[in-house]
Amino acid sequence: MTRELRFFQALREATEIAMSRDPSVYIMGLGVPDPKGIFGSTLGLREKFGEARVLDMPTSENGMTGVAIGSALAGMRPILTHQRIDFALLSIEQIVNQAAKWHTMFGGLMKVPLVIRMIVGRGWGQGPQHSQSLQAWFAHVPGLKVVMPATPHDAKGLLLASIEDDNPVIFIEHRWLYGMSGPVPEGHYTVPLGIARVAREGRDLTIVSTSYMTLEALRAAERLAEEGIAAEVVDLRTLSPLDEGTVLESVRKTGRLLVTDTGWKTFGIGAEIIARAAEGCLASLRAAPVRVCLPDLPTPTSAALAARFYPRAIHIWKEARNLMGLAGAEGRPFEPPGVPLDVPDPSFVGPF
Amino acid sequence: MSDPAKLPILYELMLRIRRVEERIADLYSEQEMRCPVHLCIGQEATAAGACAALERTDHVYSTHRSHGHYLGKGGSVRAMMAEIYGKATGCSKGNGGSMHLVDLSVGYMGSTPIVGSSIPIGVGDAFGAVLRGEKRVTMVFFGEGATEEGVFHESVNFAVLRKLPVVFLCENNLYSVYSPMSVRQPAGREVYSVAQGHGIECHQGAGNDVAAVYDLARKAVRKAREGGGPTFLELKTYRWREHCGPNFDNDLGYRTVEEYEEWRKLCPLEAFEKRYLASGAVAADELRRIAERIEREVADAVAFAKSSPFPQEAQGVYAP
Numbered sequence: 116m117t118r119e120l121r122f123f124q125a126l127r128e129a130t131e132i133a134m135s136r137d138p139s140v141y142i143m144g145l146g147v148p149d150p151k152g153i154f155g156s157t158l159g160l161r162e163k164f165g166e167a168r169v170l171d172m173p174t175s176e177n178g179m180t181g182v183a184i185g186s187a188l189a190g191m192r193p194i195l196t197h198q199r200i201d202f203a204l205l206s207i208e209q210i211v212n213q214a215a216k217w218h219t220m221f222g223g224l225m226k227v228p229l230v231i232r233m234i235v236g237r238g239w240g241q242g243p244q245h246s247q248s249l250q251a252w253f254a255h256v257p258g259l260k261v262v263m264p265a266t267p268h269d270a271k272g273l274l275l276a277s278i279e280d281d282n283p284v285i286f287i288e289h290r291w292l293y294g295m296s297g298p299v300p301e302g303h304y305t306v307p308l309g310i311a312r313v314a315r316e317g318r319d320l321t322i323v324s325t326s327y328m329t330l331e332a333l334r335a336a337e338r339l340a341e342e343g344i345a346a347e348v349v350d351l352r353t354l355s356p357l358d359e360g361t362v363l364e365s366v367r368k369t370g371r372l373l374v375t376d377t378g379w380k381t382f383g384i385g386a387e388i389i390a391r392a393a394e395g396c397l398a399s400l401r402a403a404p405v406r407v408c409l410p411d412l413p414t415p416t417s418a419a420l421a422a423r424f425y426p427r428a429i430h431i432w433k434e435a436r437n438l439m440g441l442a443g444a445e446g447r448p449f450e451p452p453g454v455p456l457d458v459p460d461p462s463f464v465g466p467f
Numbered sequence: 468m469s470d471p472a473k474l475p476i477l478y479e480l481m482l483r484i485r486r487v488e489e490r491i492a493d494l495y496s497e498q499e500m501r502c503p504v505h506l507c508i509g510q511e512a513t514a515a516g517a518c519a520a521l522e523r524t525d526h527v528y529s530t531h532r533s534h535g536h537y538l539g540k541g542g543s544v545r546a547m548m549a550e551i552y553g554k555a556t557g558c559s560k561g562n563g564g565s566m567h568l569v570d571l572s573v574g575y576m577g578s579t580p581i582v583g584s585s586i587p588i589g590v591g592d593a594f595g596a597v598l599r600g601e602k603r604v605t606m607v608f609f610g611e612g613a614t615e616e617g618v619f620h621e622s623v624n625f626a627v628l629r630k631l632p633v634v635f636l637c638e639n640n641l642y643s644v645y646s647p648m649s650v651r652q653p654a655g656r657e658v659y660s661v662a663q664g665h666g667i668e669c670h671q672g673a674g675n676d677v678a679a680v681y682d683l684a685r686k687a688v689r690k691a692r693e694g695g696g697p698t699f700l701e702l703k704t705y706r707w708r709e710h711c712g713p714n715f716d717n718d719l720g721y722r723t724v725e726e727y728e729e730w731r732k733l734c735p736l737e738a739f740e741k742r743y744l745a746s747g748a749v750a751a752d753e754l755r756r757i758a759e760r761i762e763r764e765v766a767d768a769v770a771f772a773k774s775s776p777f778p779q780e781a782q783g784v785y786a787p
Contacts, residue, residue, distance in 0.1 A: 139599070141598065167598065168598075172625075173621065173624055173625055173628065175621035175624065175625065177587070177617065177618050177621060178587045178590075178617075178618050178620075178621025178622050178624075178625060179587070179621070179625065180587070181584070181586070181587020181588045181590070181591055181618065181622065182587050182588075182590055182591035182594055182622070182625060183591060184587075184588050184591055185528075185587065185588040185589060185590060185591020185592040185593070185594065185595060186591040186592065186594050186595030186598065187591075187595070188576065188588065188591070188592055188595070189591070189592045189594075189595025189596055189599065189601075190595060190599055191595045191598055191599065208581065208584060208618070209584070209587065209588075209618075212579070212581050212584060213579065213581075213584060213585075213588060217577065218782070218784075218785070218786045219562055219781070219782045219783070219784055220559060220562050220563045220567045220782075221558075221559045221562070221563055221567060221569045221577060222557070222558070222559040222560030222561070222562045222563065222569075222782050223560070223782045223783070223786070224559070224569055224571060225569070225577065226786035227786075228786075257784045258784050258785070260785075281785075281786040281787070282785045282786050356785075
């Protein structure tokens with residue numbers, strides 16, 4: 116049976132299923148058992164699985180990441196949560212030097228089955244230290260897997276696959292996806308890591324997207340279709356290992372490539388995808404590829420500034436038209452007049 | 468000494484560490500061991516005394532200066548030597564080198580050179596054991612420099628909070644590379660006193676007295692095994708040779724020859740021989756037999772390492 120679930124409910128269901136199936140799975144993070152339950156994604160787990168497997172922890176991100184790694188070496192399957200990526204930066208040493216390397220540097224004797232959930236904030240004044248989208252950092256490090264679901268279906272299936280994987284997985288969730296609904300099958304299923312999703316088929320240009328920008332890309336593709344342009348949207352879902360095959364297959368078909376990512380432009384996911392296209396199918400490219408990413412600037416806090424900072428469907432639409440060689444157009448706004456641009460939808464009333 | 472029957476094994480562990488490392492130092496100039504080596508010559512008693520207090524099934528985590536801990540826990544001499552030579556038969560199949568030793572068959576879980584970084588992993592190993600209902604003790608070795616890292620405090624806090632079966636074993640050898648204590652920690656403050664602030668039981672001991680080390684470690688291990696929680700042990704000792712490499716480096720001037728000579732007089736092996744041969748607690752020919760056996764072991768390990776093949780491929784990045 117498939118029914119509609121919100122993104123956070125899909126995450127919660129995946130965790131519940133994983134913990135029911137495998138007693139070595141436990142979840143730990145600041146606020147995991149608190150009344151807000153990581154924006155709803157861990158609610159009810161403490162009641163069902165008890166204090167031993169659903170843990171709050173000291174405010175010690177680096178140390179507790181090491182603890183999670185050590186427990187994984189000892190046979191557990193920890194899920195560690197951070198309410199923002201920005202806090203997880205305190206644990207970069209353990210993630211990069213340790214979690215990513217123990218398997219390889221000890222000749223394959225060790226494995227670190229660890230999932231680290233991190234949330235990307237946006238809007239409502241999240242500002243420079245509650246909104247960073249650092250997937251490119253993690254994807255740069257061999258030994259880590261990096262996952263970014265865009266739909267409730269993939270959130271559940273990718274989280275289950277990540278928990279069952281024997282490697283450290285950085286699982287990056289966009290805060291603006293939490294309230295989105297979508298069809299989610301009941302029971303256990305996995306979405307395999309390392310396989311992209313063609314979210315919309317098209318022959319004219321390829322839009323490669325990550326996480327929340329997949330939603331904006333699909334909105335842009337909708338309007339492009341009204342204008343007779345068939346955009347193919349490839350939602351990467353997993354950044355590492357990267358599904359180069361699906362990307363290149365699409366670019367060979369369309370000859371045009373636009374990449375839209377929730378992170379910064381410079382040295383980011385867009386750069387990597389375009390480099391892969393240049394290496395893998397340069398002759399297919401009929402126009403210079405384009406990136407629609409964040410400007411290289413710490414996120415401004417004011418709603419007025421943030422509205423101009425974040426690219427949205429209209430920016431993707433404009434760049435797609437340019438790629439198609441169509442005359443410049445201002446275009447009517449995607450959002451009706453008066454709709455605030457610093458929230459995922461009008462039902463969101465803060466504070467985070 | 469609480470357990471005289473342990474004396475021969477303490478001597479054997481110390482002598483093995485000493486002779487393996489001296490052999491490494493002798494052969495290093497051949498340039499066939501193409502990785503950094505951080506020798507613990509002079510510090511053998513901390514490794515031997517502490518590891519002798521553990522069961523084979525207990526776990527040990529360590530640092531860049533880990534040959535002693537690996538050998539103390541019973542790690543394979545052949546596999547360690549081959550690892551330093553970068554060979555396929557090495558304990559990490561050539562992917563690790565001297566700074567990344569492992570021998571799961573004796574509970575030696577791994578060494579890493581980032582200061583303090585293996586401490587939370589050892590604590591997590593103990594946490595995992597508790598979650599899984601497994602009865603073992605985890606011992607984490609580190610130098611006094613690691614107590615200056617934030618992650619040390621995060622780890623001790625969590626171990627105390629959860630009453631985990633961990634022994635934090637701090638080898639205070641007075642230097643972090645060439646930086647003395649005087650530029651790193653306030654004068655007059657003992658290292659263990661900082662750990663004490665976390666509410667952990669702390670003891671300070673003579674790191675070159677193998678029997679004293681063993682006694683302290685045995686109490687801490689027993690307490691951890693019985694559910695009494697973690698203990699912090701600070702053992703004062705001294706590395707004789709350079710921070711990294713086979714040579715002596717008193718010519719550099721970062722420490723005085725007088726200081727070195729004072730510690731040289733406290734050689735843990737000579738002290739052991741003086742004390743226990745004279746008292747008749749151990750017999751001279753027993754120690755001689757041990758020494759002869761170790762010489763054969765070391766020669767065998769070097770020959771094994773040298774004759775082993777190089778690995779053809781690096782280890783893959785993901786666990787299957």
